[in-house]
Amino acid sequence: MAKLTKLDDIVSLCKRRGFIFQSSEIYGGLASCYDYGPLGAELKRNVRAAWWKAVVQMRDDVVGLDCSILMHPMVWKSSGHADKFADLVTVCKKCNTRTRVDHLAESDKPAAAEHTEHVDIEVEAGKEHNLGGKVCPACGTVGQFSKPMAFRLMFETQMGANADDTMTLYLRPETAQGIFANFRNVLDSSRVKIPFGIAQIGKSFRNEVTTKAFIFRTREFEQAELEFFCKPGTDDNWYNHWKEQRFNWYLNLGIKKENLRFRDHDPDELAHYAKACVDVEYKFPFGSGDWQELEGIANRTDYDLRQHQRGMRTMNDWFEQKGDLSKITLRDEDPDYVKGPLAYFEEETRERYVAYVIEPSAGVDRSTLAFLVDAYDEDEVNGEVRNVLRFHPHLAPIKAAIFPLVKKDGLPEIGRKLYDDLKKHFNCFYDEKGAVGRRYRRQDEAGTPYCMTIDGQTKEDGTVTVRERDSMVQCRVAIDQIKSFLREKLDL
RNA sequence: GCGGGUGUAGCUCAGUGGUAGAGCGUCACGUUGCCAACGUGAAUGUCGUCGGUUCAAGUCCGAUCACCCGCUCCA
Numbered sequence: 001m002a003k004l005t006k007l008d009d010i011v012s013l014c015k016r017r018g019f020i021f022q023s024s025e026i027y028g029g030l031a032s033c034y035d036y037g038p039l040g041a042e043l044k045r046n047v048r049a050a051w052w053k054a055v056v057q058m059r060d061d062v063v064g065l066d067c068s069i070l071m072h073p074m075v076w077k078s079s080g081h082a083d084k085f086a087d088l089v090t091v092c093k094k095c096n097t098r099t100r101v102d103h104l105a106e107s108d109k110p111a112a113a114e115h116t117e118h119v120d121i122e123v124e125a126g127k128e129h130n131l132g133g134k135v136c137p138a139c140g141t142v143g144q145f146s147k148p149m150a151f152r153l154m155f156e157t158q159m160g161a162n163a164d165d166t167m168t169l170y171l172r173p174e175t176a177q178g179i180f181a182n183f184r185n186v187l188d189s190s191r192v193k194i195p196f197g198i199a200q201i202g203k204s205f206r207n208e209v210t211t212k213a214f215i216f217r218t219r220e221f222e223q224a225e226l227e228f229f230c231k232p233g234t235d236d237n238w239y240n241h242w243k244e245q246r247f248n249w250y251l252n253l254g255i256k257k258e259n260l261r262f263r264d265h266d267p268d269e270l271a272h273y274a275k276a277c278v279d280v281e282y283k284f285p286f287g288s289g290d291w292q293e294l295e296g297i298a299n300r301t302d303y304d305l306r307q308h309q310r311g312m313r314t315m316n317d318w319f320e321q322k323g324d325l326s327k328i329t330l331r332d333e334d335p336d337y338v339k340g341p342l343a344y345f346e347e348e349t350r351e352r353y354v355a356y357v358i359e360p361s362a363g364v365d366r367s368t369l370a371f372l373v374d375a376y377d378e379d380e381v382n383g384e385v386r387n388v389l390r391f392h393p394h395l396a397p398i399k400a401a402i403f404p405l406v407k408k409d410g411l412p413e414i415g416r417k418l419y420d421d422l423k424k425h426f427n428c429f430y431d432e433k434g435a436v437g438r439r440y441r442r443q444d445e446a447g448t449p450y451c452m453t454i455d456g457q458t459k460e461d462g463t464v465t466v467r468e469r470d471s472m473v474q475c476r477v478a479i480d481q482i483k484s485f486l487r488e489k490l491d492l
Numbered sequence: 493g494c495g496g497g498u499g500u501a502g503c504u505c506a507g508u509g510g511u512a513g514a515g516c517g518u519c520a521c522g523u524u525g526c527c528a529a530c531g532u533g534a535a536u537g538u539c540g541u542c543g544g545u546u547c548a549a550g551u552c553c554g555a556u557c558a559c560c561c562g563c564u565c566c567a
Contacts, residue, residue: 016503028540029558209565437527
């Protein structure tokens with residue numbers, strides 16, 4: 001990228017060219033929500049398609065899935081989100097530091113208790129919290145706390161139009177759990193055998209305490225996740241396999257090598273269920289902390305499937321407590337859990353085990369932004385600055401533009417015909433207005449790899465001028481060869 | 493949630509309490525005809541929103557919304 005050095009520049013570019021707008025802008029905007037404009041929608045669609053092609057279509061060992069966003073509440077009880085995705089937080093009036101209420105120590109006791117028990121926000125928030133004797137861990141001030149604030153990290157909604165007969169559901173905070181919940185279905189219906197993966201792209205929702213940084217951290221976001229199931233003991237190899245696969249995916253789609261890196265998680269940074277985790281990071285041109293996560297690749301062990309086996313054993317409690325998750329404790333694991341409903345039987349060795357899971361989890365919005373930023377470039381042509389988005393052809397929103405050189409002499413008719421033919425195969429754009437140089441530059445800013453110009457010579461020998469985006473080099477191609485020319489050049 | 497900053501045309505931005513501006517872009521016409529050409533003309537504004545002060549508010553005051561920077565937070 002040349003001169004995109006501030007987030008403001010990116011926001012401005014995105015809006016000016018119709019990639020990304022603020023949501024509900026005519027009403028003053030809605031925090032943390034963004035919309036994709038005409039070019040952005042195409043770009044994001046292409047990012048999804050490229051992911052799906054690499055992770056599903058080109059693999060013999062991965063199948064796709066598309067789950068509902070709303071799922072049975074017990075899914076989130078089993079996954080741990082229902083218990084651990086909510087906290088009460090208070091602010092020290094002296095030093096303005098935030099601390100979780102359950103982390104506060106009494107002034108006469110040395111250590112704060114770690115948060116292990118479930119916190120029922122409804123109950124806790126209604127209670128009088130006596131923080132008078134509590135000490136701020138940051139500045140040591142005693143008893144100077146604001147009223148505790150509840151942070152629920154899962155969005156809630158009500159299912160059922162009848163107000164007397166509704167059920168509280170959660171908008172999924174990750175797509176992964178839908179995959180685990182369908183593990184058995186896929187296994188029983190698609191003749192897959194371990195090792196194999198299930199992939200899914202879809203929206204997730206998290207009530208982040210803070211958002212910021214444009215579309216980088218939003219409360220509604222899109223994930224592209226793969227859960228790859230493998231035999232315990234082979235998980236380290238598969239972890240490394242997917243690390244490499246996923247890193248190369250970004251490079252193959254044109255991300256500059258110097259802007260991409262791995263960052264391994266420290267052991268104390270790992271979630272309690274993860275054996276290993278690495279982030280793929282991109283060097284965004286934001287103000288601070290340049291390197292930001294695009295994707296996390298984790299070894300989740302057999303934690304999730306075992307948790308769901310516990311959850312399935314807990315359904316009686318669910319009914320008995322009338323669906324009140326706060327009154328339910330997951331039942332202990334069956335000592336014979338390797339024979340459980342989500343376990344796997346390996347024919348060849350006659351072994352039973354619960355599969356380990358390698359999870360590459362990518363942010364579609366983050367990747368889209370990275371591809372956009374990375375493709376941005378400024379050229380100098382005859383003393384003029386040329387803005388160009390050097391998208392990989394697979395990602396380019398428009399693959400080819402068709403221009404009659406002038407709007408007369410029958411050239412528009414020829415151009416129209418070519419356009420009508422090409423648009424059946426590629427996303428194309430037709431433009432006959434204004435100077436052709438301007439039309440070229442406009443397509444450069446949209447990242448269109450090729451422009452085709454119908455000129456006087458077309459009527460003589462049936463060739464058109466093909467102008468290439470990055471080099472601006474022109475050549476002549478027979479009009480009836482254009483389709484195969486594009487197929488070859490765009491690798492489509 | 494705290495502190496700092498910003499908000500005026502599609503974009504970048506001027507604008508001293510007294511008629512809403514420029515450049516770029518967009519559109520039309522003419523000329524031209526292969527890299528943002530030229531000429532003429534046009535359209536586009538709840539000045540983020542709401543309220544207050546004032547004869548008069550884009551400008552002063554208050555609140556609020558959104559964004560940016562820095563904290564805080566980030567199972």
